[in-house]
Amino acid sequence: MSHPLLEVKELKTRFSTEKGTITAVDGVTFNVDYGETLGVVGESGCGKSVTAESIMRLLNEKSTKYGGEILYKGRDLLSLPESKMLDIRGNEISMIFQDAMTSLNPVFTIGDQIAESIVVHQKLSKKEAMKKAVEMLRVTGIPSPEKRIHEYPHEISGGMRQRVMIAMALSCQPSLLIADEPTTALDVTIQAQILEVINELKEELNMGVIMITHDLGVVAEVCTRVAVMYLGQVIEEADVDTLFDSPRHPYTRGLLQSIPKINGDREQKLHTIKGVVPALDNVPKGCRFAPRCSFATEKCLEEAPVLDELPNGQKVRCWHHARIKEREDVPDAIEAT
Amino acid sequence: MKAYIIKRLLSMIPVLLIVAMFVFFLIHMIPGDPAAVMLGPEATPEEVAALRDNMGLNLPIYEQFFNWFTDVARGNLGDSLYMNVPVMDAFVSHLGPTLSLALLAQGFSILIAIPIGVLAARKRGTGVDRTFMIIAMLGMSIPSFLLALLLMLVFGVRLNWLPVAGYSSLAEGVWQHVKFLILPAISLGAIQAAVIARMTRSSMIDILSMNFIKTAKAKGLKQKVVIYKHAFRNALIPILTILGETFGALITGAVVTETVFNLPGLGQLVINAITRRDYAVIQGTILMIAVTYLFLNLIIDLLYGLVDPRVRLSRK
Ligand SMILES: Nc1ncnc2c1ncn2[C@@H]1O[C@H](COP(=O)(O)OP(=O)(O)OP(=O)(O)O)[C@@H](O)[C@H]1O
Ligand SMILES: [Mg+2]
Numbered sequence: 001m002s003h004p005l006l007e008v009k010e011l012k013t014r015f016s017t018e019k020g021t022i023t024a025v026d027g028v029t030f031n032v033d034y035g036e037t038l039g040v041v042g043e044s045g046c047g048k049s050v051t052a053e054s055i056m057r058l059l060n061e062k063s064t065k066y067g068g069e070i071l072y073k074g075r076d077l078l079s080l081p082e083s084k085m086l087d088i089r090g091n092e093i094s095m096i097f098q099d100a101m102t103s104l105n106p107v108f109t110i111g112d113q114i115a116e117s118i119v120v121h122q123k124l125s126k127k128e129a130m131k132k133a134v135e136m137l138r139v140t141g142i143p144s145p146e147k148r149i150h151e152y153p154h155e156i157s158g159g160m161r162q163r164v165m166i167a168m169a170l171s172c173q174p175s176l177l178i179a180d181e182p183t184t185a186l187d188v189t190i191q192a193q194i195l196e197v198i199n200e201l202k203e204e205l206n207m208g209v210i211m212i213t214h215d216l217g218v219v220a221e222v223c224t225r226v227a228v229m230y231l232g233q234v235i236e237e238a239d240v241d242t243l244f245d246s247p248r249h250p251y252t253r254g255l256l257q258s259i260p261k262i263n264g265d266r267e268q269k270l271h272t273i274k275g276v277v278p279a280l281d282n283v284p285k286g287c288r289f290a291p292r293c294s295f296a297t298e299k300c301l302e303e304a305p306v307l308d309e310l311p312n313g314q315k316v317r318c319w320h321h322a323r324i325k326e327r328e329d330v331p332d333a334i335e336a337t
Numbered sequence: 338m339k340a341y342i343i344k345r346l347l348s349m350i351p352v353l354l355i356v357a358m359f360v361f362f363l364i365h366m367i368p369g370d371p372a373a374v375m376l377g378p379e380a381t382p383e384e385v386a387a388l389r390d391n392m393g394l395n396l397p398i399y400e401q402f403f404n405w406f407t408d409v410a411r412g413n414l415g416d417s418l419y420m421n422v423p424v425m426d427a428f429v430s431h432l433g434p435t436l437s438l439a440l441l442a443q444g445f446s447i448l449i450a451i452p453i454g455v456l457a458a459r460k461r462g463t464g465v466d467r468t469f470m471i472i473a474m475l476g477m478s479i480p481s482f483l484l485a486l487l488l489m490l491v492f493g494v495r496l497n498w499l500p501v502a503g504y505s506s507l508a509e510g511v512w513q514h515v516k517f518l519i520l521p522a523i524s525l526g527a528i529q530a531a532v533i534a535r536m537t538r539s540s541m542i543d544i545l546s547m548n549f550i551k552t553a554k555a556k557g558l559k560q561k562v563v564i565y566k567h568a569f570r571n572a573l574i575p576i577l578t579i580l581g582e583t584f585g586a587l588i589t590g591a592v593v594t595e596t597v598f599n600l601p602g603l604g605q606l607v608i609n610a611i612t613r614r615d616y617a618v619i620q621g622t623i624l625m626i627a628v629t630y631l632f633l634n635l636i637i638d639l640l641y642g643l644v645d646p647r648v649r650l651s652r653k
Binding site: 089091097099102103107108109117120121169 | 551554570571645
């Protein structure tokens with residue numbers, strides 16, 4: 001039987017800090033299949049990066065404890081020894097980061113940095129790897145790549161750097177690409193080009209992609225499905241159209257209403273979600289969103305909801321999701337500010 | 338690159354002029370008369386005055402400086418007032434022990450301190466880290482002459498492994514040469530080692546928290562490669578700065594160490610020259626030490642360019 005590409009099941013990531021243990025990711029579940037782009041959205045600090053880095057096991061494991069399972073092609077990554085993880089990182093699963101400037105090593109040339117993972121994973125000679133690096137740079141749309149490979153990160157533009165990161169991440173044809181806010185540091189036109197490159201290569205390699213972002217515009221553009229995170233949990237998951245058309249979780253609704261519509265009424269105020277995200281060491285007992293939610297009832301404050309699956313495949317972590325069907329048919333969940 | 342070196346060499350001239358002036362006037366302000374020292378306590382005032390005249394010491398001080406400095410500018414450091422040899426010769430013949438001592442001390446401190454700093458950074462917060470950092474603190478606070486005496490007592494007198502004083506030139510065999518310098522080098526290099534170890538540790542900790550380290554790890558590189566290739570190369574940049582800065586301290590420290598271990602180096606030359614008020618030797622030697630120091634700094638700055646490509650670019 002063939003396994004799905006990636007199944008994250010009840011992932012928990014705990015950090016032991018000076019102030020005690022904090023659970024940054026608390027029971028996250030989602031799947032990613034070949035050729036699919038899963039968007040992961042949520043406010044700053046909700047655990048998107050920690051989830052991504054848990055999948056790659058990049059966190060310092062002396063102070064990190066994992067729970068749950070991360071099944072990659074059926075194998076649980078969390079129980080693999082570090083030596084086996086070395087074969088997965090950069091080879092099977094790759095990652096690109098938000099800030100390409102600081103994510104590239106300033107003292108090595110671009111060519112060296114791309115060739116490095118090719119040499120390690122594909123056992124090619126340095127020379128052959130360099131050739132492949134040129135190839136990869138060409139694929140990501142960098143002009144005259146033969147020259148570029150001898151340059152250092154500080155000598156090229158931000159957009160170029162992100163292309164270099166992509167070339168580096170994809171040089172070993174991984175099956176899964178995790179992109180952690182790959183375009184936030186770039187301006188809009190470059191942003192679109194980078195997303196385009198990622199999308200094309202995804203098609204070509206039939207990769208699964210996890211696209212972490214807090215830009216719902218990016219989600220609408222490239223994702224097939226979306227998981228919305230709040231305070232270390234997935235609170236809603238659906239395919240893109242469903243999520244944008246009929247979000248069931250009050251938090252998702254809030255997020256959607258906080259983006260301006262181009263053809264919308266200019267006089268209409270933008271919505272913001274009232275209140276602030278609670279700290280991780282002070283997580284509400286019941287539903288984590290309850291203190292900020294205008295739907296919240298006694299039950300919400302007392303009892304944590306589970307991630308319910310609806311007949312259409314949409315998943316929602318809310319006691320009242322049945323009441324919140326369409327955007328229009330309930331009074332606004334969010335207070336205008 | 339060539340233009341840069343030339344620019345740096347030219348910029349040394351004003352520095353050396355200032356050093357020369359400073360040394361010259363400082364020396365001449367110290368009370369004491371070289372002519373009187375040379376002639377001994379028996380000499381009559383007339384004899385002293387005659388000799389002073391002969392040595393040009395009766396000229397106005399600015400004129401003396403001018404005469405000396407025009408000679409220096411022509412590459413002539415003058416002759417020793419006391420020893421009757423050219424200052425340059427005296428300098429060269431005393432350079433050997435000091436150079437060996439400084440290099441050995443520097444080498445010893447780098448070889449010990451950098452691995453310790455890296456290890457402490459990797460084991461940050463553990464007992465290993467704390468132990469090394471406490472040792473480094475001690476190393477920084479113990480006066481080098483005290484350490485020297487301690488080493489002499491333990492390794493020289495008690496264990497009788499190494500000589501407590503004296504010197505043997507390189508010509509008499511490498512081990513002979515090094516044997517006399519081990520204890521001096523350790524006592525001189527200890528502070529240096531402590532400073533470098535602490536710098537290496539903090540620099541490594543800094544670098545290890547950077548994003549590109551995560552990238553390196555995400556590529557599937559072994560931890561060793563991440564640390565020694567990706568992190569260390571970057572951490573080296575501030576370490577180089579410290580090496581340049583502490584080398585000056587090493588040279589001044591060498592004077593004290595040479596005295597304690599009775600090494601016939603530049604320290605001894607300068608100290609003897611001072612007691613004899615041998616102006617030419619003091620001035621010439623200190624000027625030469627300044628030149629050496631400036632050249633070492635230039636070399637370190639050029640090394641920067643090798644380690645850090647961003648520096649290379651800005652100098653093109
Ligand atoms: N190594 C760590 N030790 C302790 N706490 C951590 C650690 N790494 C992350 N956290 C905490 O975990 C929470 C989630 O962080 P994470 O970086 O995943 O947020 P994010 O969703 O990626 O936010 P952003 O959009 O700002 O990138 C934050 O509260 C953060 O402070
Ligand atoms: Mg993040």
